[in-house]
Amino acid sequence: MESQAISMKGNLDEQHDLSRARAAPAPTVSRETRGQTVGELRSQSARMRCTGVNVFYGEKHAVKNVNIDLGNNEVLAMIGPSGCGKTTFLRCLNRMNDTVSGCRVTGEIVMDGKDINARGVDVVPLRAQVSMVFQKPNPFPKSIWENVAFGPRIHGLAQNKVELDEIVVNSLQRAGLWNEVKDRLHEPGTGLSGGQQQRLCIARSIAVHPEVILMDEPCSALDPIATARIEELIDELRENYTICIVTHSMQQAARVSQRTAYFHLGDLIEVGDTKQIFTRPQHQLTEDYITGRFG
Amino acid sequence: MSTSADYLEGHTVRRFDGDLTNLNLMVLEMGGLAVEQCRDALAALNAGDVVLAARVLEREDQVDALELELDENIWWLVGKRAPVGRDLRVVVAVSKAVTDLERVGDEAARIARSVKAIYGDARERRRPGDKLLRDVQSMGRIALKVLEEALALYDNFDADKARALIERDRELDEEFAASLRRVSTFLLEDARNVGHVVEVVMMAKALERIGDHARNLAEYVVYLIGGTDIRHPHARAQAQ
Numbered sequence: 001m002e003s004q005a006i007s008m009k010g011n012l013d014e015q016h017d018l019s020r021a022r023a024a025p026a027p028t029v030s031r032e033t034r035g036q037t038v039g040e041l042r043s044q045s046a047r048m049r050c051t052g053v054n055v056f057y058g059e060k061h062a063v064k065n066v067n068i069d070l071g072n073n074e075v076l077a078m079i080g081p082s083g084c085g086k087t088t089f090l091r092c093l094n095r096m097n098d099t100v101s102g103c104r105v106t107g108e109i110v111m112d113g114k115d116i117n118a119r120g121v122d123v124v125p126l127r128a129q130v131s132m133v134f135q136k137p138n139p140f141p142k143s144i145w146e147n148v149a150f151g152p153r154i155h156g157l158a159q160n161k162v163e164l165d166e167i168v169v170n171s172l173q174r175a176g177l178w179n180e181v182k183d184r185l186h187e188p189g190t191g192l193s194g195g196q197q198q199r200l201c202i203a204r205s206i207a208v209h210p211e212v213i214l215m216d217e218p219c220s221a222l223d224p225i226a227t228a229r230i231e232e233l234i235d236e237l238r239e240n241y242t243i244c245i246v247t248h249s250m251q252q253a254a255r256v257s258q259r260t261a262y263f264h265l266g267d268l269i270e271v272g273d274t275k276q277i278f279t280r281p282q283h284q285l286t287e288d289y290i291t292g293r294f295g
Numbered sequence: 296m297s298t299s300a301d302y303l304e305g306h307t308v309r310r311f312d313g314d315l316t317n318l319n320l321m322v323l324e325m326g327g328l329a330v331e332q333c334r335d336a337l338a339a340l341n342a343g344d345v346v347l348a349a350r351v352l353e354r355e356d357q358v359d360a361l362e363l364e365l366d367e368n369i370w371w372l373v374g375k376r377a378p379v380g381r382d383l384r385v386v387v388a389v390s391k392a393v394t395d396l397e398r399v400g401d402e403a404a405r406i407a408r409s410v411k412a413i414y415g416d417a418r419e420r421r422r423p424g425d426k427l428l429r430d431v432q433s434m435g436r437i438a439l440k441v442l443e444e445a446l447a448l449y450d451n452f453d454a455d456k457a458r459a460l461i462e463r464d465r466e467l468d469e470e471f472a473a474s475l476r477r478v479s480t481f482l483l484e485d486a487r488n489v490g491h492v493v494e495v496v497m498m499a500k501a502l503e504r505i506g507d508h509a510r511n512l513a514e515y516v517v518y519l520i521g522g523t524d525i526r527h528p529h530a531r532a533q534a535q
Contacts, residue, residue: 254379288305292306293305
């Protein structure tokens with residue numbers, strides 16, 4: 001059973017202290033997983049397939065040989081303590097790390113049969129295809145309408161104003177914001193509440209017809225009601241998109257995702273069905289983290 | 296050998312350790328009371344002691360009160376800590392154990408009521424023969440031991456012992472079936488035994504149920520430790 005669960009080897013370094021795992025009074029499964037990522041790394045319907053992904057910031061090895069699939073119409077949550085590499089890995093998925101000086105990414109991230117890191121790949125359409133929602137809502141200092149229309153316009157997705165209007169309305173509707181802003185489309189986006197701004201940013205992402213939406217702690221600056229609305233939205237968006245979300249809230253990961261990945265010191269320790277990860281994780285480090293026994 | 300403390304502690308938030316440890320201690324306290332109830336009910340049966348049987352019935356409320364208190368603590372812990380992983384399994388196991396222990400208390404009271412029925416007006420009624428009570432006394436010894444061992448599992452969280460104990464519940468089930476066959480012969484011998492036979496059958500059934508509850512307690516420990524639900528294997532096989 002266990003050997004089936006370990007579907008692919010990762011590179012959990014020798015430096016990791018698994019003594020806690022061995023000392024655990026009653027491990028749920030064998031913790032003899034040194035050098036391996038535990039769980040189902042591959043998906044039947046992979047939208048993106050990552051193989052041997054490493055990220056270096058100068059000498060620092062921030063993400064170590066990560067292998068994982070992002071499945072079609074699934075929400076993958078990435079959890080782990082600060083500095084574990086989850087955001088760095090997320091940023092690899094649309095080459096946002098290209099903008100960081102001294103950052104080097106190796107390995108393969110395949111989408112539609114092509115490696116997104118291959119020479120000659122244009123990052124502009126890539127970032128439309130794999131869009132990103134950030135921790136802090138960051139609307140442009142423009143009107144609500146302009147915020148959403150900006151992407152489609154520069155990507156040439158609309159032939160005329162009518163088509164652009166259609167995209168704006170559709171995106172705002174999908175982001176669950178239309179009813180709240182339909183009468184003030186030409187007011188500044190920055191005048192919206194934090195939760196509304198974040199949904200505006202999601203509408204902006206959707207407007208360029210992405211296939212994958214990356215979310216980096218999208219609710220960390222929001223109150224519980226605004227958070228609930230975003231979570232509801234994530235659930236709806238899953239019908240049409242693949243979503244990968246980084247979150248520090250374990251409850252949020254449990255609520256919104258179908259699969260969860262746990263990162264620790266740059267290693268992908270465990271990937272699995274979210275229900276399994278939060279009820280009976282296989283790796284001691286995962287359990288220590290989710291139960292608050294870490295560190 | 297590990298103890299429950301090894302399993303419940305180690306949180307960054309130390310109060311969480313305290314919350315879980317407190318829940319487990321309350322289960323041990325409630326279980327201790329349930330065991331005492333069974334022990335006294337059986338001692339009352341062995342000695343024909345209606346005063347002791349009455350004391351068992353008086354204490355029934357104490358077990359119920361602990362159930363209420365534990366349930367409230369469990370709900371608050373779930374709301375406050377949102378447990379996951381093995382903490383969640385501990386809370387689920389404890390929550391289910393509470394229900395079983397309360398029912399063990401009910402079964403002990405059931406036996407005590409039978410003791411009162413048999414010996415309550417001894418001067419007017421025939422006392423049952425030793426042979427008639429032999430089965431239920433023997434079942435009582437097994438049930439009490441199994442229950443004590445099941446409760447000890449909540450002190451050491453030992454999955455191997457839990458699995459071994461589950462096997463031993465079969466012994467009690469077989470003993471109950473054999474007992475039913477034997478007591479029916481007493482009816483054939485003398486129809487005036489019918490009142491006592493009915494009480495003996497009810498006590499045997501109560502003891503068989505105590506064995507079932509002990510097995511449940513052991514199954515929860517197996518789940519708590521490894522996350523494996525070993526209940527109802529036939530239903531599980533069918534579902535798959």
